[in-house]
Amino acid sequence: MTYLTLSITLIFVVIPLVLSKTLNLGLERDTIIATVRSIIQLLLVGFILKFVFDSESLLYIFLMVTLMIVAATHNARNKGASIKGITWKVAVTLIFVEVLTQGILIGLNITPPTAQYIISISGMVIGNSMVLSILFLNRFTAEVESHQDETELVLSLGGTPKQAIHTQLINSIKASMIPTIESQKTVGLVQLPGMMSGQIIAGADPIQAVQFQLLIMFLLLTTAAVTSVMLGFLSYPTLFNQRMQLIQKS
Amino acid sequence: MTTDYKPAIHFNHVDYSIDGNKILRGITGSFPEGKITTLVGPSGAGKTTLLKLCNGLLSPESGEIYIKDKGIDSFEPVELRRKVGIALQSAPMVSGTVYKNLALPVELRGEKYDKKEAESLLRDVGLDEKFLDRKVTDLSGGQQQKVSIARTLVNKPEILLLDEITSSLDRTSLKEMEELITLINRKYGTTIIWITHNLQQALDIGDYTWVMMDGEVVETGESKLLRSPANDRVKSFVQGGAQ
Numbered sequence A: 001m002t003y004l005t006l007s008i009t010l011i012f013v014v015i016p017l018v019l020s021k022t023l024n025l026g027l028e029r030d031t032i033i034a035t036v037r038s039i040i041q042l043l044l045v046g047f048i049l050k051f052v053f054d055s056e057s058l059l060y061i062f063l064m065v066t067l068m069i070v071a072a073t074h075n076a077r078n079k080g081a082s083i084k085g086i087t088w089k090v091a092v093t094l095i096f097v098e099v100l101t102q103g104i105l106i107g108l109n110i111t112p113p114t115a116q117y118i119i120s121i122s123g124m125v126i127g128n129s130m131v132l133s134i135l136f137l138n139r140f141t142a143e144v145e146s147h148q149d150e151t152e153l154v155l156s157l158g159g160t161p162k163q164a165i166h167t168q169l170i171n172s173i174k175a176s177m178i179p180t181i182e183s184q185k186t187v188g189l190v191q192l193p194g195m196m197s198g199q200i201i202a203g204a205d206p207i208q209a210v211q212f213q214l215l216i217m218f219l220l221l222t223t224a225a226v227t228s229v230m231l232g233f234l235s236y237p238t239l240f241n242q243r244m245q246l247i248q249k250s
Numbered sequence B: 001m002t003t004d005y006k007p008a009i010h011f012n013h014v015d016y017s018i019d020g021n022k023i024l025r026g027i028t029g030s031f032p033e034g035k036i037t038t039l040v041g042p043s044g045a046g047k048t049t050l051l052k053l054c055n056g057l058l059s060p061e062s063g064e065i066y067i068k069d070k071g072i073d074s075f076e077p078v079e080l081r082r083k084v085g086i087a088l089q090s091a092p093m094v095s096g097t098v099y100k101n102l103a104l105p106v107e108l109r110g111e112k113y114d115k116k117e118a119e120s121l122l123r124d125v126g127l128d129e130k131f132l133d134r135k136v137t138d139l140s141g142g143q144q145q146k147v148s149i150a151r152t153l154v155n156k157p158e159i160l161l162l163d164e165i166t167s168s169l170d171r172t173s174l175k176e177m178e179e180l181i182t183l184i185n186r187k188y189g190t191t192i193i194w195i196t197h198n199l200q201q202a203l204d205i206g207d208y209t210w211v212m213m214d215g216e217v218v219e220t221g222e223s224k225l226l227r228s229p230a231n232d233r234v235k236s237f238v239q240g241g242a243q
């Protein structure tokens, strides 16, 4: 695609703008901001990726992955603001998931250890791990809050903090994993996954694109499970003190 | 109090606050072993907070609490809470059946609870054994209170803390519950601390009574003090009747 054809695609931005204007939706400003931001951000990423791929330097790969983890941590931690030390808990979870998945992929020779593979797959894994962290933390803080009575009940009967929070923890882990599992059930029926479509358009053999997509989906199952479970077990102890009491919050 | 007794629980200048708000101030006094002490006072006086301090659900900000002459912190929290059982004011239920709720204290220890035992306990608190497999969400407030107290009894606590356990009960059930608690007290020598808004109840079942207001203990003594309180605020509280 040339930059000329790319600029013609702006027609797809003009249509919603016109609709917004005529129907008084008031979305013109946001649409324009979104368009400009996506152009700048993606072009920037494109140039950076090209640079990193060309250099094939481990240092740059490492920096890129680190940057992704930092950005993802920053995004996710706000959802768990009430949990002490949530920043490093999210960071440790993301790092663990990244190391685990890349370790398996590269260690078992599933994907080659090139910048191209490491960075694209890391992006998907870290991005999904971030979304899972947010889903989990949202649900967990809500569960803890609405079931405080039951937590206190279990403690009062001589239960440990882990026993007292068990139901809420399990419910939150389950709830946060469901979207990942559900979306895999219908994959391909309604819409093709974006990555697969991209590969096919770029000329890849559909079967190969499907194989790669399957790999990614299985990878994301692990990502979802490990993220929720790990974050859950890192988070719940901060709700209690040494004397096995629920820490009182205003 | 001048009466001679051994304290089951002793408070020494205990303060408790949340976010800088003093909830309890300078609580000092004893709950006599093997007796029933009733705890009365207006809403928000700090009664529930005081009860939760007794079994380590909360810890004092300053001051000491002794359980049978041993500092409360020298007990493992789990051991303490089995020894000093509480029936919480809101009678919270874990979702599932009545049996699941009764079995909870036992299952927390990793053991299984015998159905026969559960049935007999259920009858003790005045519920038919057919309730065992009912979902707790299908029970009335009063029935849930009965399940809640039964569940607290499963651990056979030496000290029993009761927070408003008869507030949703009809007169007959209320009398039955009073008889059951008195029986437990007589039969096993269980020390009982019982919060109630019902001053007649406090007088009827209590050996001793603590009156709390605004986070302080304003009067203590034999329960008959409620008939002729020394303190003016207590007098007007008592005349105001149960609130």
Ligand SMILES: Nc1ncnc2c1ncn2[C@@H]1O[C@H](COP(=O)(O)OP(=O)(O)OP(=O)(O)O)[C@@H](O)[C@H]1O
Pocket (backbone or CB within 6 Å): A248, A249, A250, B018, B023, B041, B042, B043, B044, B045, B046, B047, B048, B049, B050, B089
């Ligand atoms: N978790 C909490 N956060 C903030 N304030 C609290 C908390 N728990 C209790 N309080 C406050 O402490 C005071 C005493 O509460 P407590 O529940 O001990 O009163 P109570 O005597 O049991 O009242 P009631 O008869 O209505 O049950 C109240 O003013 C209450 O608002």
Ligand SMILES: [Mg+2]
Pocket (backbone or CB within 6 Å): B047, B048, B049, B089, B163
């Ligand atoms: Mg209360």
